[in-house]
Amino acid sequence: MRIYVCVKHVPDTAANINIVNNREYDRGVKYVPNPYDEYGVEEAISLVEKAEEGEVIAVCVGNESAANTLKSVMAMGVHRSILVKTDEQFPSSTLIAKALAKVIKEDGPGDLIFMGKQSVDSEGMQTPYHLGAELDLPVVTAVVAFSLEGSFAIVQREIDGGVKESLTVKTPCIIGATKGLNEPRFPKLPDILKAKKKQIKSIDISSLEILDNAGYQLKSLEPVKERSNARILEGTTEEIVTSLVKILREEEKVI
């Protein structure tokens, strides 16, 4: 069994983002593997562990320091990695998918491809679909349960209003993972040390000769203004709730 996991090197969601030059951000922040991708990594590793055979290969499109994210997932149990290097801060989902597809094709076909349903930096929610289009494979995202039955994957996804859908998907396929699929493991020190010896093959994105025709372009990035301090309502509980109801009905007109 050969499983690919696509991972993205992203700023920690708790990091402060400082926007520079109108459409970039200061990269001096803490980076982590994209949290949604970690659910995919965990699922891939446990499948190979259960099967007692196979290989999990991580593929990442990112800058030089994205090697750290690859080291993190290799410490979780990924066997080897491929890094497609680009200094672009916001490569389009189309470009990323094309690069992933080329690298995966070249490395050899996989039985399964896991990735997060979205990244937490550009939040595009579409790379799995583009990869599916590039590789001509079926895609299901927002997956919270996964199992294999013969040549089919049996998956569950959580749709709106607490409703769960069960689906069968012909393998090979692309799975967009989300919270609920599993609990990603925390690597232990020996695993971290072992991961340092694992291979990261580095490729420059220009060598892949990809035509970037996403059909969209990031024009600008603006910080979102936080609300300022709340107006604190004072008095007895009864007075407070009475004035709140009055405000919500008469001033804000939201109820």
Place this chain on the structure above:
Amino acid sequence: MSKIGVFIETADQAVKKSVAGVICAALRGGDVVGFVLDGLAEKYKESLGEYGITELVNLVASDIDFSKQPQAAGEALAQGVKAFGVTALLGVSSFTGNDLLARAAMALKAPLALDCVDVDFTDTYVKKSHFSGKAIATIEMTATPFVIGIRPNSFDAIPKPVTCTVLDHKVIVSTEYAITITAVDKAGSGQKDLTEANVIITGGRPMGSSENFKLLDECAKVLDAAVGASRAAVDSGYAPHAIQVGQTGKIVSPKLYIGCGLSGSVQHFAGMKTSDVIVAINTDKDAPIFTKSDYGIIGDLFEVIPALTKALKK
């Protein structure tokens, strides 16, 4: 004038409430054609005509149940876009909406932007969140047609009654697909849909138990609100993940958001900061949530919520 297509998302033979806001967004770009996948356009035409939709199209294919074949549904929407010459396809950025819009965009090889909070058809750009709501990106769509998912409640549903005509359009899709929806489990539903709600009341870890969430349910009933939970409350087992609001849960944008016992983490705010009005209730006057809400109540939610429920009934 150009035509804009809207995917009319339905569930259990009813149009999703947030579709009306999407129609209003689409009307900025021209006349609106609605695409219906469950064949019930006739049933929906009156309510949708209220919001200014002039043409409603049943996309029909023999031997295919679109509710079980997401790939066929995406293909059908793409064919609708081509047949009716719309310059953009819009829909609700719900789970189902995102999935089908993405599939349609792939079939059209069209640019796609999901979870958008604004759209401009003159300069063809959208605005959407980056970095968990910490930044807003302006993205120019440089090819037509393009496909856009709109975050629920980002646009007000403003009535603009028109006469709406219904027609059927036959699409030709494959009969064999790699993906099939085999079952739909509604056990976790029954509650009001978070992403559709105008008012949301959310409980954090101080709720202490799933039993105590009933307190919020009672208040929610009076407000016609949906009940949400923080990640801490979900991880403590007080509430199901289906109602989690925030980074790894649902992204919501109601008129009114009442947070009970929430600290106000970045990850939680990522999921609800575009709410119109935020009210925070917390016993800790130094809780960060008070620095980024509109109204604050320093007090015990177990006292404040029952009192609020009572006051709302008046």
